[in-house]
Amino acid sequence: MGRAPGLSVRLKFTLSYAGFLVLAGALALVAVGVFLLRQGWLQTNEEGAWKSNPVIDFVRDFAPTAAAVMVFLLVFGLLGGWVLAGRMLGPLARITNATRTAATGSLSHRIRMPGRQDEFRELADAFDAMLARLEAHVAEQQRFAANASHELRTPLAISKSLLDVARTDPSYDTGEVLDRLQAVNTRAIDLTEALLLLSRADRRSFTREQVDLSLLAEEATETLLPLAERNGVTIETRGDITPASGSPALLLQLTMNLVHNAIVHNLPGQGRVWVITGVHSGAVMLTVENTGEILPPHLVSTLTEPFQRGTERIHAHQAGVGLGLAIVTAITRAHDGTLTLTPRDTGGLRITVALPARTSPQS
Structure with a gap:
């Protein structure tokens, strides 16, 4: 100006x-x-x-x-x-x-104002903290963009290779090419939709409504029950009415991602998943806990990063797009909540989402 x-x-x-x-x-x-x-x-x-x-x-x-x-x-x-x-x-x-x-x-420059605390030094410290957050955010965005480009390039490269083979080799099974192309295209679509959902959660472009997390937990469990049965995983859901404020669609997606993650990364044929909701200490809590392999703390700390799947926990046929917990993190942050990941001593993972409590409407 x-x-x-x-x-x-x-x-x-x-x-x-x-x-x-x-x-x-x-x-x-x-x-x-x-x-x-x-x-x-x-x-x-x-x-x-x-x-x-x-x-x-x-x-x-x-x-x-x-x-x-x-x-x-x-x-x-x-x-x-x-x-x-x-x-x-x-x-x-x-x-x-x-x-x-x-x-x-x-953004790497810092003021680091010396001396005793006063108004100017308070301003300088706040400015340094802002620069640190901006630098971390920019680095995260650059890393995310690079990973997203790599992930999107992979299905496109596979599709190109399949088409090249089908065009140059007339004897190649066309039906197999179509099946593989459909699988690759489905993966690309899932990845694109996940990226759009992640962007929407980060922008907080949603209308807040009163929602009961216990009902969302039941809906997610019922929807994913066939997947749990195929994997031999038993799901247990319990909890009282858990009123919260937010986007029903995003909070349902958050719950679906957590339950899906707990089913897929579990013990084959004998796994268990616990989905618990409740209000504790003025916060709305959603906890999803599952059995599984013993996870080192350094791996758990990286699972919320985009495209960080943790190769020890991946099944080849259920790899996903690597954005499940990243989306959970973004949705939790957009609802002013906190996300805690804790490895279980006997194996598996406990994930807790804590959201600000809201008083349920009077009937």
Whole structure:
């Protein structure tokens, strides 16, 4: 935004300081002059004679001294104000330089203002924290874009190879090509829809409604029950009415992802999944726990990253697109909640979603 040139803040501080000092000095001199003038009038009246005019004596004797004092105060105020303003505004100059550096795209720079806590240092610390968050966010977005491009390129490359083989080899089974193309295309569509859902959750472009997480848990369990039966996994759902506020569609997707993740990454033929809802300590809780292989903590900490599947937990025929828990994280964050992943001592994973509690509507 274009602005007309104006006085610098340092010059304004200097003029304000000097003006205040001169005004204070002038008031002090006036007070002294009035006092001396009054004393002269009293002395004249007590002597009963008008030896001379007190006002003329005051002007002749006191006015030159007062004028010299005013000039000194003006010069001292300007010089002292300029120095003091420079020292006071020094931290602001560092913040301004850091802002200009960040505007060029360099987010690694930090102010790191030394000294005791005050308003400027509080501003500098807040600015450093903002830069750290921006740098982490940009790095995450760049990593996500690179991973998404790689994931989308894979099915496209496979499709191209299949088409090339079918075109150059007339004896190749066309039905097999079509089946493989359909599978690859389905995977690409699933990945695209997952990316769109992830973007929608990050933008928070949804209308909040009252929703019961216990009903969503039951719906997700019923929908995924055939998958659980095929994998030999038993699902147990329990919990009271759990009122929350948010998008029913997104919260259902969150629950579906968690239950699907618990079914797929489980013990084959003898796995168990527990889906529990409730309100604890002023928060709405959804916990999905499953049996499975023993997971190291360093692997668990990476599972919410996009496309981080954890190869120890992947089945070749159920690999998914690698965005299940990333979508859960985005939806949880969009609903101002927290997501906690904890490896079970006996194997498997416990995932807890905590959302701000909302009072259920009165019937």
